[in-house]
Amino acid sequence: MGLWNNLYILLLLHSNKNQSWCFSFTLYLSGSCSVSCYSSVFLLCAFVFSLTLLANSKLILFSFDKGPPIPLPTTLGRFFCFTFFPIKAQENPNSQNHFPKRDVATKVAIVGVLLHLYGYRNNMSPTLLLALYFVQLYLEIDIVASFFKIAVVIFLGCNLEPQSNKPYLATSLQDFWGRRWNLMVPAILRAAVYAPMRRVSERRMSSGWGLFPGVLAAFIVSGLYHELLFYYLTREVPTWEVTWYFVLQGVFTAAEIALKKKTTVTQPWQLTPAVSRLLTVGFVFATGVWLFAPQLVRSGVLERYKYEEVLFVDFIKQKFITLLGIFLTSVKSFNGV
Known part of the structure; x- marks a missing residue:
């Protein structure tokens, strides 16, 4: 109902x-x-x-x-x-948009390899296993989004904004959370939390610093959203670890923005893209292992999710083998006739 x-x-x-x-x-x-x-x-x-x-x-x-x-x-x-x-919906539709067959096929193949590697998880370190889980999560979100995009184009006749934009290429936390990872969420938080909080803050402080309370508020709300999501997944009393994870991301993102403002005015400098990407992705992953993942590991959610995937893959294999057998039988019968 x-x-x-x-x-x-x-x-x-x-x-x-x-x-x-x-x-x-x-x-x-x-x-x-x-x-x-x-x-x-x-x-x-x-x-x-x-x-x-x-x-x-x-x-x-x-x-x-x-x-x-x-x-x-x-x-x-x-x-x-x-x-x-x-x-x-995509604001500026591009007639050259097409289904990325090679990209999706590569991601599906990588997910298949990861599922195979899980059979050797007893020989892996917990950190490596979590890294594989995070990679798998990103790949599966992109794969599902790609197929969903096809359905939307067919049934609604409009194209969609991408779900993510190669987050592994992010050169800063601001770039990662604002322009690359799970783009629908920043769009919502920007309008619902960041913009109102910034307007209120700018009444009490200079316009140059009014954005920082907005950034922190957006990350805090995101943390509470994820806390609710974790509650439904684990059915356990919240530990607030995931909320603190996003609070930490918000603090460091705000500090990063402040540092950019200061260095741009006084002494312009920047790291190479390779170093920036390594530091950004490394920080997101390291803090994720510390605060984001433990509750999912303790409650067995990650193991349940992996088990569901294995069952789904086995189901697809069985159906494919069955259909292939029916097809070959039909071909033999046709040739016999």
């Missing part, structure tokens, strides 16, 4: 957006009841992230004519999709 309630709510919102803030909390409650029925890590994570977290933020922004899904989608179907799913 939760899903149908949400559809009904969105139908009302589409006809009267000024009342969307009234229904946002109802959407959250019905979504929360719905996600409690899922035991699959993948489905639970996708449902909580898309519906309980992002959809509510989008609807709140929508009620104030800010952020997605502004501008208003032309059809009700598009309104549902752009509200439910972590997607955004």
